[in-house]
Amino acid sequence: DVKVTQSSRYLVKRTGEKVFLECVQDMDHENMFWYRQDPGLGLRLIYFSYDVKMKEKGDIPEGYSVSREKKERFSLILESASTNQTSMYLCASSLSPGRSSYNSPLHFGNGTRLTVT
Amino acid sequence: EDKVVQSPLSLVVHEGDTVTLNCSYEVTNFRSLLWYKQEKKAPTFLFMLTSSGIEKKSGRLSSILDKKELFSILNITATQTGDSAVYLCAVEEGGNQFYFGTGTSLTVIP
Numbered sequence: 001d002v003k004v005t006q007s008s009r010y011l012v013k014r015t016g017e018k019v020f021l022e023c024v025q026d027m028d029h030e031n032m033f034w035y036r037q038d039p040g041l042g043l044r045l046i047y048f049s050y051d052v053k054m055k056e057k058g059d060i061p062e063g064y065s066v067s068r069e070k071k072e073r074f075s076l077i078l079e080s081a082s083t084n085q086t087s088m089y090l091c092a093s094s095l096s097p098g099r100s101s102y103n104s105p106l107h108f109g110n111g112t113r114l115t116v117t
Numbered sequence: 118e119d120k121v122v123q124s125p126l127s128l129v130v131h132e133g134d135t136v137t138l139n140c141s142y143e144v145t146n147f148r149s150l151l152w153y154k155q156e157k158k159a160p161t162f163l164f165m166l167t168s169s170g171i172e173k174k175s176g177r178l179s180s181i182l183d184k185k186e187l188f189s190i191l192n193i194t195a196t197q198t199g200d201s202a203v204y205l206c207a208v209e210e211g212g213n214q215f216y217f218g219t220g221t222s223l224t225v226i227p
Binding site: 004031033035040041042043044045048050090094096105106107108109110111 | 149151153158159160161162165205207213214215217218219220
């Protein structure tokens with residue numbers, strides 16, 4: 001079974017702090033994603049990565065950055081946390097289409113609920 | 118310009134009822150449509166559909182895709198309280214982009 005692990009379930013940070021959210025997957029997936037989930041807005045893509053050191057902006061990258069130094073790890077960074085970044089953050093991974101003859105679903109971590117005060 | 122639209126937004130039913138959840142989409146390079154169930158934490162994968170007209174089934178849940186009309190339905194028969202959750206529909210567009218609907222919140226009353 002694919003396991004996607006997010007380092008924290010709950011985090012409380014102060015406005016202006018630098019925040020790191022870590023995600024690790026154990027299935028050698030090429031693709032990794034960071035979403036935020038807010039009531040009424042669904043899941044919105046922040047950043048994704050197709051490979052080590054590669055990153056692509058999603059729909060709402062402002063105020064965030066990411067790092068993918070190793071294949072299994074994808075970090076989301078809030079350079080200076082703000083109250084409007086209070087949300088549930090979900091990490092996900094999937095297999096690259098080129099590596100499999102079948103489509104691969106997204107596999108999610110358990111989420112990190114971040115509160116910025 | 119939502120790419121994935123789910124309906125209804127919420128639903129309250131009694132145990133034993135049958136429910137149908139809807140998902141319509143509009144993407145240019147469709148690869149697959151996925152259904153997820155989300156309770157308190159991470160969405161859990163239910164189905165992936167790539168071909169029209171082929172029903173996927175797992176116990177009391179089933180789903181079908183219509184690529185001509187660009188929609189999918191998720192059916193749950195003989196609902197139980199454990200089916201209470203948010204059901205998410207996502208569409209994969211070529212290049213591994215996944216677009217999600219806002220979900221349907223299902224509450225099953227005993």
